[in-house]
Amino acid sequence: MAHALFEEGLRLWKELGDQKAVARALSNLASVVKSQGDYSRARELYAECLAIFEALGDRTGVAWSVNHQGDAAREQGEATAARSLYQQALGIFRELGDRWGIAGTLADLGTLAREQQEFATAKSLYRKSLIEFQELGHKRGIARLLECFACAAAVECQAERSLRLAGAAAALRLNIGAPLTPAEHAKLEAILDPARQALINTTGATAWLEGWDMPVERTIDEVLMRAEKD
Secondary structure (H helix, E strand, O other), rough: HHHHHHHHHHHHHHHHHHHHHHHHHHHEEEEEEEHHOHHEEEEEHHHHHHHHHHHOOOOOHHHHHHHHHHHHHHOOOOOHHHHHHHHHHHHHHHHOHHHHHHHHHHHHHHHHHHHOOOOOHHHHHHHHHHHHHHHOOOOHHHHHHHHHHHHHHHOOHHHHHHHHHHHHHHHHHHHHHOOOOOOHHHHHHHHHHHHHOOOOOHHHHHHHHHHHHHOHHHHHHHHHHHHHHO
């Protein structure tokens, strides 16, 4: 349904000749296609967005289009291409002073590093991203980074810490009304599952609830302090 609606919207914007709206519609369609697992097509659509934003001189649009291409490349297992795209996007966001874009792209680079088992680099990037989101007061971004740290802890066999951070992120998402999409939730659960399997049910539930009940600022402080030591 979403795919068809975005295609219809794209057709209408093209008829009206609104190039910026066309680029945004292309980006939305690309995101839907990406969520369906067609990463090659998503990259093609993001490339179309990029060309339009470049013609319009819209540097923010250019940066996000490049960043999204990096997402698709990462999902395809093309780590080198993804890193190059993310770094290109990060450079533009820094030129623009776009702290939201900077924070998001740092998190993306951190996840790429984590997936490449470069754990020290991943946590350093996550720490920088979390600081940006904290200073911006961007709660959705904070929740995302707590999940990132939870994933890092899970793959490093820190089961209780992983579930505690995931619990804190879940509580924050409930509080701000920003749930994960089904696909995002499934991906997170797949990464956290070994942590749950490593603990007896009561221990895992206790760790989760500890994170759920912990004030978010305290959780952030603990995460940043530990990341700095790591």
